[in-house]
Amino acid sequence: MNNLYLFLAGLMAGMILFQAALNAPTIFKVYSEEQAGPFLRAIFPKLFLNVAVLSLIGLVLSVIGNRLSLQVLFFVSLLLMSISYLIVPATNKARDEGRDKSFKYLHLLSVILTLSTLVLCLVILMVT
Numbered sequence: 001m002n003n004l005y006l007f008l009a010g011l012m013a014g015m016i017l018f019q020a021a022l023n024a025p026t027i028f029k030v031y032s033e034e035q036a037g038p039f040l041r042a043i044f045p046k047l048f049l050n051v052a053v054l055s056l057i058g059l060v061l062s063v064i065g066n067r068l069s070l071q072v073l074f075f076v077s078l079l080l081m082s083i084s085y086l087i088v089p090a091t092n093k094a095r096d097e098g099r100d101k102s103f104k105y106l107h108l109l110s111v112i113l114t115l116s117t118l119v120l121c122l123v124i125l126m127v128t
Helices: 004-032 031-063 068-086 088-096 100-127
Strands: none
Touching: 004 031, 004 068, 004 100, 031 068, 031 088, 031 100, 068 088, 068 100, 088 100
16 A cells, blocks of 8 residues: 555656646746736646645545544645645636735645645655
8 A cells, every 4th residue: 555655656656746846937937917816826726636635535545544633634735636636726816816916815825735744745745
């Protein structure tokens, strides 16, 4: 079962790194903000939802495998990605309405939650 935990954590970390370090910056370099925005608005909720689902799978497997430390790590990851997913509409609305302070706060929150999830994935890889 350790291989499944490693696979899930590695997949989650890879998805986050790909999106944050490669995909999003490249999109902003290639396309204007008006073109990049709708694309990223479509991609990030899918990222948050997919990582949340993988976290849920990891949580269920760690409960079955009686691995308390992994249960906590996968649960927190599930919680962080669920919050990230749930704040997307408010983030988009703040951007659309020109509420820059609210947008910056919500965007920063989603970045912090996503990076925290990445750290959790790395911890899972180290403790498994």
